[in-house]
Amino acid sequence: MIKIDANRARTFFSDDEFSSALNKAKLAFEDVVKATGQGSNWLGWRRILNEPNDAELEQISRHAYSIREDADLFIICGIGGSFTGAKAIIDALNPVFKPNGPEIIYAGHHMSGQYLEQLMDYLKTPKADGELKSVYLNVISKSGSTLETALAFRTIRTWMHEVYGNDAVKRIIATTGQSGGVLNDIIKSEGYTKYIIPEDIGGRFSVLTPVGLLPVAVAGIDIQTLYYGAVSEFEKNEETPDTILEYSAVRYSLHKKGYALDVLGSFEPALMGFAAWTQQLLGESEGKEGKGLFPATASYSTDLHSFGQMIQQGQRNLIETLFVIEKPLSGHKVATMKDNTDQLSYLEGKTFHEINQSAQEGTIQAHHEGGVPVIKIIIEKLNEQQLGRLIYFYELMTAVYVYMLGVNPFNQPGVENYKKAMYRLLGKEE
Ligand code: PA5
Secondary structure, eight states: OOEEEOHHHHTTSOHHHHHHHHHHHHHHHHHHHTTOSTTGGGOHHHHHHHSOOHHHHHHHHHHHHHHHHHOSEEEEEOOGGGTHHHHHHHHHHSOSSSOSSSEEEEESSSOOHHHHHHHHHHHHSOOTTSOOOOEEEEEEESSSOOHHHHHHHHHHHHHHHHHHGGGHHHHEEEEEESSOHHHHHHHHHHTOEEEEEOTTOOGGGOTTSHHHHHHHHHTTOOHHHHHHHHHHHHHHHHHOOHHHHHHHHHHHHHHHTTOOEEEEEESOGGGHHHHHHHHHHHHHHHOOTTOOOEEEEEETTGGGGTTHHHHHHSOSOEEEEEEEESSOSOOOBOOOOSSOTTSOGGGTTOBHHHHHHHHHHHHHHHHHHTTOOEEEEEESOOSHHHHHHHHHHHHHHHHHHHHHHTSOTTOOTTHHHHHHHHHHHHTOOO
């Protein structure tokens, strides 16, 4: 179960304001469920949980297993919704220092020549035993034409064809729309394995399709449990959407009061990829027609020694959302020492979880007293099942809340503006 604690946000608006927002949230929820809102042909992220495709899950797991057996390196090549979901799950569930399987590398998420040059050098560097690295590449692009992704894909696949010869074809996997787009032409002419992104699912809502599932399975994560966690959350909310309605109404009430920023943070660094995923999901969905809360991310307690100062005493236009895990991720304790030269003996025997919890509660108190509405989103444990639940929870909340703002959550017309200007400068023919 996902829980919300909005007590430290509810003090910033009246009960009447909240109950009117709650009524609005109920109507927005109906629009999602009955597919009567704007962009209702983009609700496939609900359809796939209502009718789980077990055969596809099984096939992806088998394919991922065979890649894990052979790969030293797996490259996820995509941008925006085509990579943030996989990264969120991998960062949350995989060990930081000892990868559980092939090393996962990201490409195609920006256009830095330096990054790509260093990446190519790394691919070319032999292993300690002098052997060539075994590299697999998953290019992910719904449109099949995004420049950042296409450029990295061209660079990496050219090298792979040179070094692996005919074997390159089995090492390159493409995830894209059913038809259309340059990527589909390339797949056809080269014979790469293809995974389809359903037409009715947009990039940032696509993590539970092959977009996220294949890379996550290659990283050794149990995608069946992840997926069915999301299915449980879907089923729960079809019956009792109270938590979603409360959260949407709180966020909407704060937006209406004039708050402009939402700092999405956690005291658990493993959840920073998830914070980046919600940042992308919310930002591209709500930031239209002069509306929306700007989503920023914060890693605590690191950032308390940085823009934490601004959260505490800067302009009073921000709210804070904290992702909280109830059960400790580790029982690691503060070591005992014979002397007390570092004056930390008062913490001896305490777990780092307990200390981090105190830091979290102290921060919430201080921020609230400093005029910041704080919302806690709570999961019990950090595992596949809970993460699956949290993913659908945020997808649904985003749709409901953005409908409350009166805008279409599923398009991103503003993204075209930078592309047009860039292509003009690059001399691309219309
Ligand atoms: O949510 C979205 O639709 C976007 O963030 C896209 O995922 C992003 O622009 C990448 O697009 P594509 O998958 O077509 O390369």
